[in-house]
Amino acid sequence: xxxxxxxxxxxxxxxTTLPYLASLNPEQREAVLHTGNDGxxxxxILAGAGSGKTRVITTKIAYLIRERGLDPRSILAVxxxxxxxxxxxxxxxxxxxxxxxxxxxxxxxxxAWFLRRNGSLGGLSSNFVIYDDDDTVSLLSSIxxxxxxxxxxxxxxxxxxxxxxxxxxxxxxxxxxxxxxKFRKIYARYEERLAQIGNVDFGDLIKKPVEILRSQPEVxxxxxxxxxxxxxxxxxxxxxAQFELLKELCGPDTYVCVVGDDDQSIYxxxxxxxxxxxxxxxxxxxxxxxxxxxxxxxxxxxxxxxSSVVDHNEGRLGKTLRSERGGGKTPxxxxxxxxxxxxxxxxxxxxxxxxxxxxGQAAGKDVRDKRAAAKPxxxxxxxxxxxxxxxxxxxxxxQSRGFETEFLRRRIPYRVVGSLKFYxxxxxxDALALLSFLVNSRDEVAFRRVxxxxxxxxxxxxxxxxxxxxxxxxxxxxxxxGIEAGPSPGDIAAAAxxxxxDLPAKARGGLAAFLAAIDAGAEALEADPAxxxxxxxxxxxxxxxxxxxxxxxxxxxxxxxxGLRAGEGLSVCVVTLxxxxxxxxxxxxxxxxxxxxxxxxxxxxxxxxTDYPATREGLLEFLEHIELDRSLExxxxxxxxxxxxxxxxxxxxxxGLEFRRVIITGIEQGIFPRDDKKGDDLEEERRLFYVGATRxxxxxxxxxxAMRLMFGRIMPSEPSIFLREVDxxxxxxxxxxPYGFNSGNARSASGGSDEGSVADSVVxxxxxxxxxxxxxxxxxxxxxxxAPAKKVxxxxxxxxxxxxxxxxxxxxxxxxxxxxxxxxLPPESDEDGxxxxxxxxxxxxxxxxxxxxxxxxxxxxxx
DNA sequence: TAATCGATCTTTTTT
DNA sequence: AGATCGATTA
Numbered sequence: 019x020x021x022x023x024x025x026x027x028x029x030x031x032x033x034t035t036l037p038y039l040a041s042l043n044p045e046q047r048e049a050v051l052h053t054g055n056d057g058x059x060x061x062x063i064l065a066g067a068g069s070g071k072t073r074v075i076t077t078k079i080a081y082l083i084r085e086r087g088l089d090p091r092s093i094l095a096v097x098x099x100x101x102x103x104x105x106x107x108x109x110x111x112x113x114x115x116x117x118x119x120x121x122x123x124x125x126x127x128x129x130a131w132f133l134r135r136n137g138s139l140g141g142l143s144s145n146f147v148i149y150d151d152d153d154t155v156s157l158l159s160s161i162x163x164x165x166x167x168x169x170x171x172x173x174x175x176x177x178x179x180x181x182x183x184x185x186x187x188x189x190x191x192x193x194x195x196x197x198x199x200k201f202r203k204i205y206a207r208y209e210e211r212l213a214q215i216g217n218v219d220f221g222d223l224i225k226k227p228v229e230i231l232r233s234q235p236e237v238x239x240x241x242x243x244x245x246x247x248x249x250x251x252x253x254x255x256x257x258x259a260q261f262e263l264l265k266e267l268c269g270p271d272t273y274v275c276v277v278g279d280d281d282q283s284i285y286x287x288x289x290x291x292x293x294x295x296x297x298x299x300x301x302x303x304x305x306x307x308x309x310x311x312x313x314x315x316x317x318x319x320x321x322x323x324x325s326s327v328v329d330h331n332e333g334r335l336g337k338t339l340r341s342e343r344g345g346g347k348t349p350x351x352x353x354x355x356x357x358x359x360x361x362x363x364x365x366x367x368x369x370x371x372x373x374x375x376x377x378g379q380a381a382g383k384d385v386r387d388k389r390a391a392a393k394p395x396x397x398x399x400x401x402x403x404x405x406x407x408x409x410x411x412x413x414x415x416x417q418s419r420g421f422e423t424e425f426l427r428r429r430i431p432y433r434v435v436g437s438l439k440f441y442x443x444x445x446x447x448d449a450l451a452l453l454s455f456l457v458n459s460r461d462e463v464a465f466r467r468v469x470x471x472x473x474x475x476x477x478x479x480x481x482x483x484x485x486x487x488x489x490x491x492x493x494x495x496x497x498x499x500g501i502e503a504g505p506s507p508g509d510i511a512a513a514a515x516x517x518x519x520d521l522p523a524k525a526r527g528g529l530a531a532f533l534a535a536i537d538a539g540a541e542a543l544e545a546d547p548a549x550x551x552x553x554x555x556x557x558x559x560x561x562x563x564x565x566x567x568x569x570x571x572x573x574x575x576x577x578x579x580x581g582l583r584a585g586e587g588l589s590v591c592v593v594t595l596x597x598x599x600x601x602x603x604x605x606x607x608x609x610x611x612x613x614x615x616x617x618x619x620x621x622x623x624x625x626x627x628t629d630y631p632a633t634r635e636g637l638l639e640f641l642e643h644i645e646l647d648r649s650l651e652x653x654x655x656x657x658x659x660x661x662x663x664x665x666x667x668x669x670x671x672x673x674g675l676e677f678r679r680v681i682i683t684g685i686e687q688g689i690f691p692r693d694d695k696k697g698d699d700l701e702e703e704r705r706l707f708y709v710g711a712t713r714x715x716x717x718x719x720x721x722x723x724a725m726r727l728m729f730g731r732i733m734p735s736e737p738s739i740f741l742r743e744v745d746x747x748x749x750x751x752x753x754x755x756p757y758g759f760n761s762g763n764a765r766s767a768s769g770g771s772d773e774g775s776v777a778d779s780v781v782x783x784x785x786x787x788x789x790x791x792x793x794x795x796x797x798x799x800x801x802x803x804x805a806p807a808k809k810v811x812x813x814x815x816x817x818x819x820x821x822x823x824x825x826x827x828x829x830x831x832x833x834x835x836x837x838x839x840x841x842x843l844p845p846e847s848d849e850d851g852x853x854x855x856x857x858x859x860x861x862x863x864x865x866x867x868x869x870x871x872x873x874x875x876x877x878x879x880x881x
Numbered sequence: 882t883a884a885t886c887g888a889t890c891t892t893t894t895t896t
Numbered sequence: 897a898g899a900t901c902g903a904t905t906a
Contacts, residue, residue: 098896126896151895167900168890220896288895414893436895477882646896670894692893706894729891730897 036085038077038113046070049308050078053086054273060302062295063277066339067324067712068315068676071277075249076106078275079120080113082247090119092246094267097124098255098285100647102674106251121245125260127646129223132230134638136237140230141213145638147454147461148645149212149219152447154178156463157215161207177205181221182289184228184259214508216460224259231266242269252673253278253298257289261301274302280335281328284670284706286698296335313339313712315676317346319748320718324711326744331701349711349718351741353753356725356732357417357684361424363721364410364681368430368664371403371679405431407678409665411710413690417683418666431663436671441648445605445616446623450644452595456539457637459511460488472604474528480521484529488513511536532599539595544633582621585628588636592627596620669710680714682707683721687736707740720749724756812836817854831856 039047049063065071079095082088097103103122110117123131134144149157151174158177159170176196185192187206195201212219218226231238248267250256253276256264268274276298283292299305313321318341325339354360410421418434425432440446448471451464458464462485470476488510511533518526582602584593596602605616630636665677669690684690691703711718726735737759746760811818821833835855854866 100896124896223896285895287893416892473883648896668894689893702894727897 036081038080042074042077043070043312045308045310045312046074046077049074049310050081052275052306052308053082054306060274060298060305061276062298062305062307063275063310064307064335064337065277065279065310066313066337067279067282067709068313069310069339070312070314071251071279071310072102072106072109072674074310075251075277076110076113076117078249079110079117083114083116083120088247090116091121092244093120093249094128094245094247095120095122095249095251096128097122097251099674100124100127100649102251103127105674124646125256125263126220126223127642129227129263130642130646132227133218133223136230136234137226139234139237140226142218142226143216145216145457145634147217147458147464147638147641148223149217149463150441150645151178151220152442153217153463154219156467157211158204158208160462160466161211162204173201173204176201177208178219178221179289180205181219181225182257182259184225184262211462214460215462216458216508221259224257224263228259228262228266231263238266239269241267242272245272247273247275249274250276251278252282254280254283254292254295255285255290256294258291258294259289261291261294265301281331281337281705282673282709284673284702284709286702309337311337311339312342314342315715316712317341317343317716319346319348320711320714322748323349323718323720323744324708326748327711327740328704328708330743331704333701347717348748348750349714349720351720351722351744351749351751353737353751353755354721354723356723357420357727358424360683360721360723361420364421364683365424365428365430367681367719368405368408369428371407372405405662405664409667409672409675409677409680409713411667411669411672411680411682411713412684413669413692413706415668417689421666421683425664431660432666433663435665435667436649440619440622441644443616443619445601445620448601448605449592449596449620449623450641452536452539452599452601453592453637453641455510456536456595457634457641459536460508462488462510465510468599468601469532470528472600474531475524476528476532477525480525480529483517483521484510484514487517535595535598535600538598539591542591542594542632543637544631582617582624585625588627588630588632588640589624591632591637592624596624669706672713673709676713676715678715679717679719680710681719681721682710684726685720685722685738685741686726687738689726689735690738691740704740704743812854823856 039050042050049061052061054060063071063074065074075095079093082093083090095106097106103124107117107122110120110122121128130148133140133142133146137144137146154177155167155171155174158174159165159167162170162173180186180192180195183191183195185195187202187209192202192205212222231241245267248264250264255278264274276295278295280292280295283290283295286292299307316324321339321341328334352363354363412418412421415436422432422434424430441450448468451461451467455461455464455468465485466481469481489508514529514533518529521529582593582596584590602617602620605620606613627640630640665675667675669682685707687693690707691700695703720741722737722741723735725732727733737756742759817833817836819833819836823831823833833854833856837853837855856866
């Protein structure tokens with residue numbers, strides 16, 4: 019096929035006759051229709067937030083297939099998140115079914131796909147497992163013996179960065195990452211060990227394909243022949259290694275189209291290189307540039323606030339984002355005393371719009387019609403306020419907790435996006451280690467993790483013996499690559515069998531039991547259909563992907579009473595393995611509550627395996643999926659399966675999303691931005707603010723607290739410098755601004771006599787008059803909609819307003835307020851109950867659960 | 882050899 | 897507050 023993308027640059031006919039192009043604006047259309055003419059011309063789309071970028075990409079894919087007759091299989095579109103990849107695939111398919119056959123993947127999943135097929139050329143067998151950061155640290159700590167964990171982690175981080183920058187242990191440039199000779203050595207050793215084990219880390223998924231493409235011209239040729247069009251989304255987040263990969267995939271005829279926004283580059287910390295996008299036209303000569311500067315998402319006042327912060331950055335391409343929507347509600351900046359009130363404020367704000375609005379129109383109806391209202395036709399009816407309009411954004415995952423607590427208490431449905439704790443749980447990692455070892459018996463990390471769990475009498479001494487027998491000292495087995503059949507050097511299982519007779523009885527028995535479990539797991543797998551020779555062909559088409567793998571949601575509603583229940587497919591193998599290894603017993607035995615929880619988690623993992631075939635190949639896919647897509651959403655409890663939920667999400671995770679109403683929380687110095695950020699890092703935080711703010715369609719709220727619980731201590735908190743960078747006139751300010759905030763520069767303004775009162779570390783409410791003087795929540799009432807019922811006596815009879823108390827840390831105080839949780843649903847066996855607010859004689863105010871019992875907190879006088 | 886208790890940090894952000 | 901580390905102990 020000669021240049022499939024050429025020859026004409028613009029298809030005039032398209033303007034009028036192609037309906038799916040009709041609704042594009044001129045710039046968007048230009049971006050879609052641009053195909054480059056004399057081979058290899060490239061396109062850089064600078065797409066501001068909310069400018070219809072995804073639409074352009076998906077339409078372009080469809081256009082290339084439909085109007086330019088391109089084989090869908092020759093299109094490669096790369097994104098950075100699985101979510102984006104999925105969305106892109108969905109939307110492209112909506113325009114044209116054939117887009118299904120285009121390859122839309124994340125960079126990393128593309129890398130994995132590549133390596134499964136061509137890894138052997140780089141000494142990698144096709145059954146590698148992908149190590150996550152934890153595994154990497156484990157491996158590294160076996161190399162760096164007797165070195166504090168923090169340092170090991172540091173080294174792991176440095177190695178990951180090195181790979182992001184496409185630097186090998188020998189590379190002179192490595193000094194940029196870490197100049198110590200020791201580091202070079204550690205890195206080299208790590209690479210050696212990883213090769214021996216036959217697994218890869220995240221960085222390898224990019225770096226290794228580049229190396230193979232460079233050393234194997236034949237492979238490179240094949241790939242360049244296959245992919246005629248390559249698109250990269252969120253190009254500003256690409257790193258050097260990814261740039262190299264892109265370059266290697268490009269032949270003289272390849273049409274490259276990258277899309278991005280330098281103002282949304284927020285992944286520098288993991289090696290993203292903004293210069294990739296800034297210098298793209300230099301690296302790909304003959305690049306045309308299209309700017310998408312019309313924002314269809316946000317109102318003008320929201321964009322105004324977002325831009326005013328990022329405008330303080332230097333070294334940006336600069337663009338003017340215009341709102342196509344025009345005016346709207348002025349964004350609100352709220353000053354709050356502490357993070358508890360922040361959570362309360364958010365909750366009340368949301369309740370006011372959702373429940374309040376509902377009450378007005380349909381008194382008797384409840385949750386059920388909320389669900390009905392959530393999904394269908396928001397556009398048709400009057401925009402009804404729903405929970406899913408709302409998103410709460412924060413800088414660190416840890417911040418989600420306060421909101422979760424508050425929302426649970428008030429029965430506000432929510433989901434937490436991100437926070438990958440599920441796969442970090444001990445029992446899950448253990449099970450995965452068993453599976454990994456089954457797939458690759460050279461996996462020392464997995465072996466060490468589970469061989470003696472539960473205790474089988476296989477101690478450290480035995481483990482070392484086995485590992486040694488597995489063939490250390492056989493240097494450079496990477497060289498004679500991994501294609502050999504039979505027991506390969508490094509095979510730990512084989513080594514264990516070999517030396518078993520020489521071991522003491524206890525160790526021998528334990529080891530045998532472990533190996534028997536692995537064997538049982540292997541037997542639960544069916545033989546793979548022959549897959550020899552097919553490999554080369556497969557490059558010509560995407561592997562038959564497991565469609566839309568279900569997230570680990572139990573299929574069977576029945577809770578596992580005792581044993582794990584296998585469903586279909588691969589889950590049989592997983593259960594067998596766990597049972598035979600007695601991993602379930604081990605975790606069950608911990609203690610009643612956590613044991614039960616752990617078994618449930620294991621059951622979830624088992625359930626998620628049902629969608630995979632019970633073959634080695636299926637197992638590999640399962641593991642790969644888990645490593646590459648850990649996005650899980652944890653729903654707020656008791657919310658059923660409703661889609662109508664508030665979203666709790668980190669700022670980083672919001673990229674590509676939009677919500678009608680957004681609250682950015684914790685906009686305080688030290689948190690956002692972190693106080694050690696300066697220079698380029700500070701600029702990145704500004705961009706993060708920009709990303710967050712531009713998620714909002716209709717309403718934007720910014721929260722800043724005067725105090726915050728950090729490391730278990732209450733610390734004073736200052737408003738973020740970003741808040742000072744916003745023009746005050748474009749904000750509505752609620753709550754009491756800290757002294758000096760309204761003058762341009764707080765530092766100089768507060769240099770006067772007022773300073774004395776805040777000299778010590780404890781900040782009294784006095785500094786924020788909205789706090790101390792507001793008695794029972796003036797600030798609250800000012801903007802808080804309906805507060806929970808307030809009472810004189812708590813419903814559990816424990817407290818009355820005026821009760822005197824003593825607290826070990828805070829001294830004497832009195833109850834000044836009692837709040838009952840809103841009684842929406844019948845009070846279940848919730849441990850939460852009334853909340854009492856206590857003002858201590860020091861002037862400090864704190865709140866406690868009524869049920870809170872502790873020797874540190876006692877009622878006096880009364881009783 | 883392993884469990885347990887105190888002391889000592891810790892907190893980014895994610896494929 | 898919570899995790900993690902290490903030293904002490906059973």
